[in-house]
Amino acid sequence: MPASDPPAAESRHERELVVNACPPGWQNPTPGAPYHLLIIGAGPGGLVAARAAAALGAKVALIERHRLGGDSLNYGGVPSKAMIRTARLYADMRNASQYGAEPPADIRVDFFAAMERVRRIRARISRVDSAVRLVAEGIDLYFGTARFVGRDAVEVGGTRLRFRKALIATGSRSIQPTIPGLVEAGFLTNGNVFDLTVQPASLLVIGGGPLGCELAQAFSRFGTRTIIAHDEPLFLPKEERDAAQMVSEALARDGVEIHLNSKAVNVRVEGGRKLVDLVNDGNVATTAVEEILTGIGREPAVQGLDLEAAGVAYDAAAGVHVDDFLRTSNPHIYAAGDVCLEHKFTDTADASARIVVHNALFLGRKKMSALTIPWCTYTDPEVAHVGMYVKEARQRRIPVKTFTVPMHDVDRAITDSEEDGFVKIHVREGTDTILGATIVARHAGEMINGISLAMVAKIGLRTVASVIHTYPTQAEAIKKAADAYTRTHRTPFFAWLLRKWLNR
Ligand SMILES: Cc1cc2nc3c(=O)[nH]c(=O)nc-3n(C[C@H](O)[C@H](O)[C@H](O)COP(=O)(O)OP(=O)(O)OC[C@H]3O[C@@H](n4cnc5c(N)ncnc54)[C@H](O)[C@@H]3O)c2cc1C
Numbered sequence: 077m078p079a080s081d082p083p084a085a086e087s088r089h090e091r092e093l094v095v096n097a098c099p100p101g102w103q104n105p106t107p108g109a110p111y112h113l114l115i116i117g118a119g120p121g122g123l124v125a126a127r128a129a130a131a132l133g134a135k136v137a138l139i140e141r142h143r144l145g146g147d148s149l150n151y152g153g154v155p156s157k158a159m160i161r162t163a164r165l166y167a168d169m170r171n172a173s174q175y176g177a178e179p180p181a182d183i184r185v186d187f188f189a190a191m192e193r194v195r196r197i198r199a200r201i202s203r204v205d206s207a208v209r210l211v212a213e214g215i216d217l218y219f220g221t222a223r224f225v226g227r228d229a230v231e232v233g234g235t236r237l238r239f240r241k242a243l244i245a246t247g248s249r250s251i252q253p254t255i256p257g258l259v260e261a262g263f264l265t266n267g268n269v270f271d272l273t274v275q276p277a278s279l280l281v282i283g284g285g286p287l288g289c290e291l292a293q294a295f296s297r298f299g300t301r302t303i304i305a306h307d308e309p310l311f312l313p314k315e316e317r318d319a320a321q322m323v324s325e326a327l328a329r330d331g332v333e334i335h336l337n338s339k340a341v342n343v344r345v346e347g348g349r350k351l352v353d354l355v356n357d358g359n360v361a362t363t364a365v366e367e368i369l370t371g372i373g374r375e376p377a378v379q380g381l382d383l384e385a386a387g388v389a390y391d392a393a394a395g396v397h398v399d400d401f402l403r404t405s406n407p408h409i410y411a412a413g414d415v416c417l418e419h420k421f422t423d424t425a426d427a428s429a430r431i432v433v434h435n436a437l438f439l440g441r442k443k444m445s446a447l448t449i450p451w452c453t454y455t456d457p458e459v460a461h462v463g464m465y466v467k468e469a470r471q472r473r474i475p476v477k478t479f480t481v482p483m484h485d486v487d488r489a490i491t492d493s494e495e496d497g498f499v500k501i502h503v504r505e506g507t508d509t510i511l512g513a514t515i516v517a518r519h520a521g522e523m524i525n526g527i528s529l530a531m532v533a534k535i536g537l538r539t540v541a542s543v544i545h546t547y548p549t550q551a552e553a554i555k556k557a558a559d560a561y562t563r564t565h566r567t568p569f570f571a572w573l574l575r576k577w578l579n580r
Pocket of ligand 1: 116117118119120121122139140141142143144145146147148149151152153154156157220221222223245246247248266287377380381412413414415420421422423424425454
């Protein structure tokens, strides 16, 4: 278990998770001939590769040092989204009057029950990739820490495993801020925050990326006095400014105290409270909280793998170096997921692992650069993006035209009182080719998939405009943006012809 993990909360859900994801007393198999594919790390990347390769008849070894499911199931997307869902329920209860209902007189937050639900959901999803199931699919499953002991060999628990091809899918870990006094004071990360059973009365979230914004909003909705400090002028630095601004406003509405351009520089404990000095433009403000949660980014998990022994090039910041086919500097070893990619998402780990199975085992030439990668930050409203940003297109000297539809012009957003946000679709100017899109909406993560599909299938905005969208749905905003395109893209001749016809 990683050093940052506290003892897991004792619950029957936790016990089920352990049985599925790291069964006590597990006996590792005895390796025989070199494996067709040896995989280090059983997060989404390693799991998808193992199951795909085994289903194709390959002899597969999968090695996991902690829990099957990796960060995504245990400390990432699954628990955070489960927690966010309950937080949203509390927000909806408080906003009941918006829906013509009376808010409950006394909204009592049962934090323990909410977190038990998180753990129940985690345990339930752990059944999908349980140890027993993987073995039944013909995968040789090893528990232990793997390290390379040669160009074609790995050691785990003193046993040497040989391979024809290997996949490094060891993921990433949270970057620890080097703030004097932080370690001594104690702090939460994504590795232990979902094990909380008692609600912190107050919380400082350090970092305004997706993790920080999602959890700051969730804790605030649970009723924790929440402060967020981010050392840049806007949250979600990668996103378009108007999208980031909407997240800021949403957090403020939910009662989060926002400190932008603010750096936490010192932590000390006084009277059982953690005092944190935040510096903004040379001014120091001290905030007193019960807990601190850090979320300042992720770094690739390359430590302890002895990559040098295998001739695999890497560096601490970018992780394992791979080419467009996800091959490392050792042509028999590939990498996928957070350990080598800039985009650190479950879906991307999955997609990259599929590329590896194809390329490593079947002489495939699938390229990572050919993928269209969407992502979403699950604040309320959500912020989803796919393809290029305008800034990026301009840097590449691609002329861009943008079609924007505010959600307050979309009937279903109005009926649901979910009017915050917009759909913004960028096309190559003079064509209907979609370059990218940003959606800010309560269900932006669902909506963006329609645009990803259009981009992958090379469907232009003109065709999107001809697709009947069910009414009333929030995804109609996409059709409205496409309609805006067709209205503005009649050739002068066609416009003249229309006028002639109508006035005949
Ligand atoms: C709080 C949070 C929320 C997130 N929310 C989302 C979301 O909503 N959507 C989304 O798409 N992504 C989300 N992510 C990102 C997502 O969790 C990761 O991108 C994804 O888990 C990466 O998968 P992976 O297989 O590359 O690595 P991981 O999931 O990190 O798995 C790697 C595995 O390798 C094991 N390992 C490491 N070293 C060794 C070794 N030497 N020997 C054996 N085993 C080893 C680890 O124990 C781990 O189980 C979130 C992340 C966090 C932290």
